[in-house]
Amino acid sequence: MRFAALVILSMALASCAALPGDGPGAINISSQDIEADSSQNGYSIIRIDRENIDVIKRYRPLAFANEFRGVGSGGSSTLLGVGDTLTVGIWEAAPDGLFSSSDSGSSQIPAVIDETGYIFIPYAGRIRAAGLSVEGLRQSIQNKLIGKAVEPQVLVSLQQKLSKTAVVVGDVAKPGVYPLPLRQTRLLDLVATAGGSREATYETVVTLKRGRRSGTTRMEHLIDYPENNVLVSPNDNILLSHRPRTFSAFGAVKSNQLVPFKTKSVTLAEALATVGGLNDFKADSGGIFLFRYEDSDLVRDIRPELAKHVANEKLVPVVYQLSLRDPNGFFLSRFFEMRDKDILYVSNHPTAEFGKFLQIIAPLISNVSTVQGITE
The missing domain is CATH 3.10.560.10 (Outer membrane lipoprotein wza domain like)
Structure with missing residues (x-):
């Protein structure tokens, strides 16, 4: 019976990697094999440290x-176009001129440049306006009135540039x-x-x-x-x-949820606090990860060795890693700002996986012990 218990224990250990979980462990995300070939695995690992924080804060998304x-x-162009509305003022030297009135010696004529590019001015006829400047149109109207009005003076005012x-x-x-x-x-x-x-x-x-x-x-x-x-x-x-901003929290946090931004800026420290912090019984404090698509220019600034891998990309999948085992990690988390659609993931500690393993095999060991007691 002891042999049977050992066999069951060995089989359970062999299948430990297949235990159910919230997501990958820290070793699966940031192993040396993955970091060594980021192009093949499709994402890059960037550990958050003081230098990276400074580069990220200085970066301007342009x-x-x-x-x-x-x-x-x-x-708008300074040239007139179809649809522009104008006011054409015409003054004459004599009170009995074509455009004089009992109130003043001038007339104010509203005009709209039609679909053919012309306006109509009495006694001057249809005048081409589209493609001319305001001054060019003024001179054109004034020349048309010479010999018809008494020493005409023309002022063209642009009311709306609807072209x-x-x-x-x-x-x-x-x-x-x-x-x-x-x-x-x-x-x-x-x-x-x-x-x-x-x-x-x-x-x-x-x-x-x-x-x-x-x-x-x-x-x-x-x-x-x-x-x-x-x-x-x-x-x-x-x-x-x-489009309200949100981030998602998964893994060994106290509350897995979709979290809306309630202020203009949210730091990584505030994000962790919003979901209740790390789960004391499961979390790996050295395995805090943030998944996002990052501008390739920023990735090149942080990791120059990846330049050839992101040369033709605008957005690059990046995994930021933060460790809270070191007190400096708490200070760094205050300066790392969350963005819309970020995914925050806290991996399970290896001992948490072992705890699951014990829960699975406990009934098997208990059954073996019971049978052994009966046979003895």
Whole structure:
């Protein structure tokens, strides 16, 4: 019977790796074999230390800005176009002129550039306006009136530049089509003109569609990183979407759950506290991992030796590892900020796996002992 017990014990030990669990152990994620060949395993391991924290804090996410760098004019052209509304003022030297009235010696004529690019002025006829500057149109009208009006003087005022517009829709206070002024207009300028976002800025994303190009960023990144506040171009489409940030917590924490961000920033220390901290009976304090897709530029800054593996990628799967066995880990966790859709995982301690093993074989040992007692 003792031999039978030993056989059962040996079989159970052999199958220990197949025990049920919350996820992989720390050794399975960060073993030397995996770290040695990150390209084959599909992700990179980055241990959080003081140097890495400094690099991560200094990093500026500018993928959105790079998408639109050098593409677009940033405002309306100074030339007039179809749909622009104008006011044409005409003055004459004589009180009885064509455009004089009993109240004043001038007339104010509203005009809209039609689909053919022309406007109509009495006694001057149809005049080409599209493609001209305001000054060029003024001179053209004045020349047309020479010999018809008494020493005419003309002033052209641009009321609305409706030939060059951008669209703002989504979770914005006043969605609509907005004319672009002649001055350069930036993304935040246009969002502000549309009344701003209806939700908190840290829960709002901005998508800019320009021709075949498209980019999305958090609205707060337009403020925190001014390079992302790109110039707006005619025919741009801008979408504001309410997208609350969340992170997921798995493994040996006291509460496995999907956690919403309740403030603009959440650190790794706060994230662990939100889910109740580590499970005292299961957690490996040296095996705290955070899974995310990271910008390849940042990965190259932290791990230059991986440059050739991420050369053609915008986003790279990265596993950050933190150990709380060293008190410094607690300080580091205060400066590591969580991001939307991060996955926080705490691995089981090897002794926790052994505890599961004991629970499985305990009935077998008990049965063997009972049989042995009966036979004796």
